[in-house]
Amino acid sequence: MNPQHLNASSLKSRFTRRFLRALTKINAQKPISSSSPREIFQRYGRIKAAADKSMANSVRSRRTWSRAMLWKLRSRSYRQASSGRRSAVKTSTTTSHQAIRKKTNHEKENKPTKTGEDQVGFVVQADELRELVPGGEAMDLCNLLDETAHYIKCLTTQVQVMKKIVDFYSL
Amino acid sequence: MASGDNDDVGFKHRHESLMNCSSSQMNTNPLSDKVDAMAMSSISMYNKPSNASDPFFGSGWDPIVSLSQSESLVGSSMVSHSEFADTQYSLLMENQGISGTSHFSQYQSDPSFVELVPKLPGFGSANLSEMVGPLSLPQCSQMANSRRPPIYALIHEGGSERASTNSTQSRDEHQISEEGLVGASPNGKSRKRVPESNSPLGSYQNADEEPQKDASGESGDVPKEQDGKKQKTEQNTDANSRGKQKQAKSGEAPKENYIHVRARRGQATNSHSLAERVRREKISQRMRLLQELVPGCDKITGKAVMLDEIINYVQSLQQQVEFLSMKLATVNPELNIDLERILSKDILHSGGGSANVIGLVPGINSSHPLSTGNFPGTISGIPSTYPQFPPLPQTVLDNELENLFQMGFDSSSAMDSLGPNAGRLKSEL
Numbered sequence: 001m002n003p004q005h006l007n008a009s010s011l012k013s014r015f016t017r018r019f020l021r022a023l024t025k026i027n028a029q030k031p032i033s034s035s036s037p038r039e040i041f042q043r044y045g046r047i048k049a050a051a052d053k054s055m056a057n058s059v060r061s062r063r064t065w066s067r068a069m070l071w072k073l074r075s076r077s078y079r080q081a082s083s084g085r086r087s088a089v090k091t092s093t094t095t096s097h098q099a100i101r102k103k104t105n106h107e108k109e110n111k112p113t114k115t116g117e118d119q120v121g122f123v124v125q126a127d128e129l130r131e132l133v134p135g136g137e138a139m140d141l142c143n144l145l146d147e148t149a150h151y152i153k154c155l156t157t158q159v160q161v162m163k164k165i166v167d168f169y170s171l
Numbered sequence: 172m173a174s175g176d177n178d179d180v181g182f183k184h185r186h187e188s189l190m191n192c193s194s195s196q197m198n199t200n201p202l203s204d205k206v207d208a209m210a211m212s213s214i215s216m217y218n219k220p221s222n223a224s225d226p227f228f229g230s231g232w233d234p235i236v237s238l239s240q241s242e243s244l245v246g247s248s249m250v251s252h253s254e255f256a257d258t259q260y261s262l263l264m265e266n267q268g269i270s271g272t273s274h275f276s277q278y279q280s281d282p283s284f285v286e287l288v289p290k291l292p293g294f295g296s297a298n299l300s301e302m303v304g305p306l307s308l309p310q311c312s313q314m315a316n317s318r319r320p321p322i323y324a325l326i327h328e329g330g331s332e333r334a335s336t337n338s339t340q341s342r343d344e345h346q347i348s349e350e351g352l353v354g355a356s357p358n359g360k361s362r363k364r365v366p367e368s369n370s371p372l373g374s375y376q377n378a379d380e381e382p383q384k385d386a387s388g389e390s391g392d393v394p395k396e397q398d399g400k401k402q403k404t405e406q407n408t409d410a411n412s413r414g415k416q417k418q419a420k421s422g423e424a425p426k427e428n429y430i431h432v433r434a435r436r437g438q439a440t441n442s443h444s445l446a447e448r449v450r451r452e453k454i455s456q457r458m459r460l461l462q463e464l465v466p467g468c469d470k471i472t473g474k475a476v477m478l479d480e481i482i483n484y485v486q487s488l489q490q491q492v493e494f495l496s497m498k499l500a501t502v503n504p505e506l507n508i509d510l511e512r513i514l515s516k517d518i519l520h521s522g523g524g525s526a527n528v529i530g531l532v533p534g535i536n537s538s539h540p541l542s543t544g545n546f547p548g549t550i551s552g553i554p555s556t557y558p559q560f561p562p563l564p565q566t567v568l569d570n571e572l573e574n575l576f577q578m579g580f581d582s583s584s585a586m587d588s589l590g591p592n593a594g595r596l597k598s599e600l
Contacts, residue, residue: 016518023499044500051496125478132485142450145457148481152464155488162495164518169502 011058012157018054019161026050049073055158065147068135 026046053073059066129144130136133151136144434440438448458477462468465484471477 013515013519016515020515040500044497047500048493048496051492125475125482128482129478129485132482132489142453142457145454145461148485149457149461149464152461152481152485152488155485155492159488159491159495161518162492162499166495166498166502168517169499 011154012161014058015055015154015157016161018057019051020165022050022054023047023165049076051158051162055154059150059154063147063150064139064143065133065135065151072134 026043052069056066056069056073061067061070126141126144129148130139133144133148136147139147434445438444455474458474461481462471462477465481468477468480471480
């Protein structure tokens with residue numbers, strides 16, 4: 001297992017590089033001397049977004065959840081950047097969200113009509129899972145489980161790397 | 172088992188993890204990676220026509236097919252074929268990007284392909300050419316012939332029950348009967364599987380299987396075959412092991428891209444329910460994979476509870492990410508390039524050290540106000556110690572870090588036992 005850590009282009013290394021670059025950028029923007037809670041909170045938001053973004057970029061578009069996450073982040077940044085066009089962007093995002101919801105509802109309607117052998121008992125948990133995994137609204141259970149597995153893998157990598165960074169800084 | 176797939180997300184990687192997964196479930200059969208890769212890639216190739224019409228795939232296979240058909244495939248050409256095919260396989264594998272898990276599920280539903288694998292040497296090239304079609308199975312089959320038991324066990328659902336049946340001598344009959352089952356597509360059963368295997372399999376089976384028509388009682392292999400049809404399911408009942416063996420339609424060669432699903436005895440043969448069963452198989456496979464990923468879920472049986480665990484785990488991971496990013500937002504000193512390089516090297520190379528850190532996080536929390544107050548004062552101090560670090564080997568640094576963490580961050584008395592470098596650092600904090 002461990003030799004794979006040294007793989008030059010493994011998920012972990014890709015994420016680490018991107019995240020560190022983003023961190024340096026964020027740190028360069030503002031000096032740390034200002035420690036008002038509000039600014040700390042802003043930095044927190046930016047760091048979290050940077051972590052998600054670097055994770056999603058490390059996976060590129062190979063996965064539905066990474067695509068959904070990138071899309072979400074980008075639309076959020078567009079919204080923040082363009083205050084004048086905020087209304088237009090919002091409507092576009094809301095309409096696409098509605099489209100996704102409609103599709104999900106449609107799928108949900110299909111479920112009760114299936115035969116009794118279907119796993120009716122999982123619908124509740126499956127919905128919760130859908131909320132957790134980005135982009136999970138429009139997937140059937142099978143793909144959802146796939147995406148969840150990959151998402152868990154990436155999340156654990158992310159947590160590992162960030163822990164290492166934190167500990168390194170806390171010395 | 173799935174511990175190896177923590178890092179790389181690539182197709183090849185998941186490939187290996189799946190191989191490890193299935194091989195670990197088998198008896199101790201030593202498998203060569205190359206053979207496995209060949210087999211699995213050949214399976215993926217085999218499945219590809221059933222999934223999508225891939226022009227690259229089609230073009231890629233043609234030279235192999237022509238090659239195979241032009242020579243006798245009885246082993247003399249094995250080496251050259253295998254090498255040629257190997258590059259082709261790797262190329263095609265690269266370019267196709269089939270997801271690992273779907274690939275896994277697909278080759279579980281492909282025992283007919285498995286049957287092909289050991290069967291080839293007994294037959295002339297004529298049969299092979301009609302059998303192979305767009306797929307260049309001969310190469311991998313030739314290779315696989317030398318390792319018949321492991322490949323069969325590996326491909327055929329990778330379950331231990333497969334491995335045990337492999338060890339029986341009547342492997343041939345068992346494979347033939349499987350082929351017979353595949354070839355015979357009975358009336359009410361939905362046919363969703365790839366084609367070519369059927370006609371030659373039918374011929375094999377006619378040659379060898381006549382006595383085994385409906386008397387499934389003779390050899391213990393036959394019922395076992397029927398057990399692991401195309402789907403590995405935990406819903407196997409013993410009654411199902413005496414499945415039907417409809418060899419009436421042995422000679423069929425349907426050229427459709429379907430997945431062949433067979434209904435077991437006592438189960439509905441409605442196409443809807445068969446599709447349902449396939450779907451449920453896939454879902455249970457994925458649940459098993461997830462079970463390995465989520466820690467502490469080995470004992471849990473039941474999908475609902477399992478899903479709850481998964482949800483909790485994902486939530487906890489997300490919360491951890493938030494927590495850590497909050498910490499990074501507050502604790503961050505100024506970075507310079509050297510630190511970043513050291514950091515990245517450290518993070519990437521000390522994978523084993525992360526376990527020690529977990530206990531530290533609550534400790535940092537308590538000392539947090541202290542550290543934020545001290546940091547501005549110590550920023551100048553810290554870089555001065557860092558020039559000493561690069562000459563240190565990475566392992567030493569890691570060991571010191573780990574020692575620090577283990578002994579607790581706040582106890583300065585523990586620092587006395589550490590080396591001078593760590594002590595100096597600590598004093599500045």
